[in-house]
Amino acid sequence: MTPDAEGEIVQFDNVGLRYGTGREVLSDVSFTLYPGSFYFLTGASGAGKTSLLKLLYLAQRPSRGAIHMFGTDAITMPRERLPLLRRRLGVVFQDFRLVPHLSAFDNVALPLRVSGAAERDIVQPVADMLEWVGLADRMDARPATLSGGEQQRVAIARAVIGRPQLLVADEPTGNVDPDMAVKLLRLFEALNRLGTTVVVATHDAHLLRKVPESLIMRLDKGRLSDPTGALRYPPRRQTGPA
Amino acid sequence: MNDAPPIPQAASRLPRRSAEIVPQARMSGPIPWVIAIMVALMVVAAAGGLALRNTGKAAARELSGGITVQIVEARPAERDRQARAALALLQRAQGVTEPRIVPQAELDALVEPWLGEAVDEQAQGGGQGDSLGVPVPALIDARLAGSLAPARLAALQEQLRRTAPSARVDDQAIWLRPVFGAAQSLQWLAVALIVLLSGATGAAVLLAARTALGNNRETIEIVHLLGGTDAQIAAIFQRSIAFDAIGGGVVGFGAAFVVIALLGRSFAQLQAGIVTGSALGWMDWALLALVPAVAAVVATITARWTVMRALRRML
Ligand SMILES: Nc1ncnc2c1ncn2[C@@H]1O[C@H](COP(=O)(O)OP(=O)(O)O)[C@@H](O)[C@H]1O
Numbered sequence: 001m002t003p004d005a006e007g008e009i010v011q012f013d014n015v016g017l018r019y020g021t022g023r024e025v026l027s028d029v030s031f032t033l034y035p036g037s038f039y040f041l042t043g044a045s046g047a048g049k050t051s052l053l054k055l056l057y058l059a060q061r062p063s064r065g066a067i068h069m070f071g072t073d074a075i076t077m078p079r080e081r082l083p084l085l086r087r088r089l090g091v092v093f094q095d096f097r098l099v100p101h102l103s104a105f106d107n108v109a110l111p112l113r114v115s116g117a118a119e120r121d122i123v124q125p126v127a128d129m130l131e132w133v134g135l136a137d138r139m140d141a142r143p144a145t146l147s148g149g150e151q152q153r154v155a156i157a158r159a160v161i162g163r164p165q166l167l168v169a170d171e172p173t174g175n176v177d178p179d180m181a182v183k184l185l186r187l188f189e190a191l192n193r194l195g196t197t198v199v200v201a202t203h204d205a206h207l208l209r210k211v212p213e214s215l216i217m218r219l220d221k222g223r224l225s226d227p228t229g230a231l232r233y234p235p236r237r238q239t240g241p242a
Numbered sequence: 243m244n245d246a247p248p249i250p251q252a253a254s255r256l257p258r259r260s261a262e263i264v265p266q267a268r269m270s271g272p273i274p275w276v277i278a279i280m281v282a283l284m285v286v287a288a289a290g291g292l293a294l295r296n297t298g299k300a301a302a303r304e305l306s307g308g309i310t311v312q313i314v315e316a317r318p319a320e321r322d323r324q325a326r327a328a329l330a331l332l333q334r335a336q337g338v339t340e341p342r343i344v345p346q347a348e349l350d351a352l353v354e355p356w357l358g359e360a361v362d363e364q365a366q367g368g369g370q371g372d373s374l375g376v377p378v379p380a381l382i383d384a385r386l387a388g389s390l391a392p393a394r395l396a397a398l399q400e401q402l403r404r405t406a407p408s409a410r411v412d413d414q415a416i417w418l419r420p421v422f423g424a425a426q427s428l429q430w431l432a433v434a435l436i437v438l439l440s441g442a443t444g445a446a447v448l449l450a451a452r453t454a455l456g457n458n459r460e461t462i463e464i465v466h467l468l469g470g471t472d473a474q475i476a477a478i479f480q481r482s483i484a485f486d487a488i489g490g491g492v493v494g495f496g497a498a499f500v501v502i503a504l505l506g507r508s509f510a511q512l513q514a515g516i517v518t519g520s521a522l523g524w525m526d527w528a529l530l531a532l533v534p535a536v537a538a539v540v541a542t543i544t545a546r547w548t549v550m551r552a553l554r555r556m557l
């Protein structure tokens with residue numbers, strides 16, 4: 001378990017978000033994420049899932065409310081400390097966000113290189129991970145030459161390679177076939193068993209049933225509901241084998 | 243599909259050079275060439291300014307203290323008598339050195355451009371050096387030790403008048419003063435050109451940095467969201483722009499060197515005494531080499547500043 005195991009990993013208090021001068025796309029969002037839990041964030045398209053995840057992965061400031069991450073106030077935190085916080089996250093962006101001029105291999109290696117890992121600790125793990133997601137023969141390919149599903153798997157490999165404390169995945173199985181979707185969920189579960197808190201946004205209700213121990217957060221027009229009661233009380237802990 | 247996912251142990255973290263995160267972002271194509279052209283123009287302008295300054299200094303050294311006594315007298319016999327008297331007086335005078343009567347051959351050479359070859363023939367025929375009835379003054383060159391104050395010239399003139407009433411004393415530098423003035427103006431022109439070109443180079447680099455930033459915005463945002471620091475991201479651009487600026491600077495300096503060498507050779511062929519002092523010394527070349535160096539530094543700082551400013555607008 002992580003050093004933060006006893007406390008919460010993320011806490012949102014009455015968070016609201018509006019883009020520019022538009023209407024609020026998130027209103028009064030309050031929740032707590034606990035270490036080692038597996039969350040699904042569901043809701044119709046346009047409900048605000050991606051917006052909520054952007055707040056989670058520190059790409060967006062809320063218009064109001066308070067956000068604490070890893071025990072520190074993420075809003076008042078000095079800007080130069082944010083990179084260290086971001087390095088504890090793994091993110092699967094809805095639009096993948098692969099670096100266009102880097103190979104699949106270098107894209108997956110990117111988080112390790114950014115955080116200063118030695119090259120000898122990069123080559124084998126990255127190759128293994130790409131092999132596991134079925135891209136052993138596409139390691140040198142540029143993103144533009146990969147299919148949508150292949151790009152998505154590169155994005156997922158990049159998100160998990162640094163063994164983050166919090167994994168945030170935005171519709172991570174939207175472009176792969178059902179078998180691959182199940183396999184990728186197993187990757188998230190394995191990471192979760194090693195202590196990572198996982199948040200997967202999806203509008204696919206089938207996916208929820210694939211992870212029985214998961215907790216559900218539901219967004220409806222920017223408001224969070226709590227069908228499993230997971231968000232208000234400390235949820236049951238994941239106690240699977242490490 | 244049943245193998246366990248290969249989730250790695252936490253990797254060991256060692257300090258590493260940030261440029262290796264992402265291969266160097268290349269600047270847009272024409273910028274190294276723009277920098278090369280700017281540097282070439284600046285170096286040529288600077289070399290011109292330095293050569294002018296050297297010329298001015300050499301000429302001033304050559305001419306300072308030099309005086310010319312003209313005996314403006316139409317009758318050749320009287321002119322000769324006065325010239326000898328003036329020479330005798332100058333030889334005795336305090337602080338006057340190296341007085342000499344400019345020989346007839348030199349005088350002929352001096353007036354030849356205005357009066358033509360006929361001078362020579364007439365001179366041989368007429369015996370006394372006056373051609374076509376045009377009297378050529380006798381000239382005495384001399385040097386005055388110490389400063390050439392107008393009062394000293396006036397005093398000398400007064401002494402000479404007693405024995406040689408037709409004598410006129412001139413400071414040799416006086417007739418070059420407009421030339422010095424023009425050279426000074428050209429030097430200021432060179433300085434103004436360099437200032438303007440520096441501004442244009444800075445603007446070109448700023449635009450290049452912005453373009454590179456725009457072209458690589460996606461990469462920047464991704465590295466930023468993966469926890470890259472501003473310094474890490476700026477380094478990617480800074481180095482590539484520094485690289486391009488150094489390349490452009492070297493090419494520009496090389497081109498300017500060729501131009502300066504060719505110009506120097508064709509000036510040397512003029513054999514005009516005044517140009518010999520204009521050659522660039524090693525200090526001058528060191529100054530010129532500063533131009534591409536400063537251009538590279540300015541380009542790098544501009545790039546860093548542009549990227550850092552754009553990054554600070556991101557969360
Ligand atoms: N960058 C943006 N600027 C303005 N409006 C946005 C932006 N991103 C999302 N929205 C709006 O916010 C709402 C929620 O979008 P999003 O968070 O992407 O929902 P979801 O991921 O659940 O489909 C939508 O109405 C969308 O149009």
Ligand SMILES: [Mg+2]
Binds near residue numbers: 049050051094170
């Ligand atoms: Mg979305």
